[in-house]
Amino acid sequence: MEIVICRDAVEAGKLGAATIAELVRNKPDAVLGLATGSSPLAIYDELARLYDAGEVSFAKAKGFSLDEYVGLAADHPETYHNVIRRDFVHRVDFEDGNVRGPDGLAEDIPAFCAEYEAAMAAAGGVDLQILGIGTDGHIGFNEPGSSLASRTRIKTLTKQTRIDNARFFDGDLDRVPTHCITQGLGTIMSARHVVLVASGVGKAEAVHHVAEGAVSAMWPGTILQHHPHVTVLLDEGAASRLQLTGYYRETYAAKPAWQGL
């Protein structure tokens, strides 16, 4: 796991975006794993800027979203289907039909989840998965206690996650859905490169566990310690509980430019 401590979230976003842009230039039909939430916004802003400058195109790329609320109406502005289009997909030249996400209105959820896994496999698997992290260490919506081998399935959201996300529902906890469909931890682990981005002291404890804690279903993101290619992009706040910051800074500073992330 490579830890990169950046000046701020904007610099972290630029690094993440540069890696994604390079991937898509080398492999125009790359498959991206897309995350919603505030964490990846700086990456999406920079990718939109690079697209506007004619430096990258997503015309042949595919996207698979990590997760979705269960039961929100299709035209609800906070479905992750709509959020990812607003935050990223419609700001660049993705073909809308090339970006899929879990169907929170599926009648047969287990059948849908199996079909979603099959679609990701048929596309050749995810080349690069963008990830944020919850304050309780969840990735996607894999809450504490999630099977470390889980695949796409329905999950119950914790009270903490619903409180964290109430800001997207006018602060009204009762309007935050109770269930979601999320790619599993095993699904996320199948991606070839994982780029996790976190900012602010609110994420510092989760980041500490992911990078330096024991692998445990209680901190689901710790499963990434078993992945061969994970890049963690942090601002100073998110890095503030790490124990080996000096080592991470020295290692990154001494890294040859050709290596990339």
Ligand SMILES: N[C@@H]1[C@@H](O)[C@H](O)[C@@H](COP(=O)(O)O)O[C@@H]1O
């Ligand atoms: N399901 C999403 C996650 O994919 C996201 O990483 C996390 C953190 O969100 P934010 O980046 O807004 O802090 O919360 C949500 O619950």
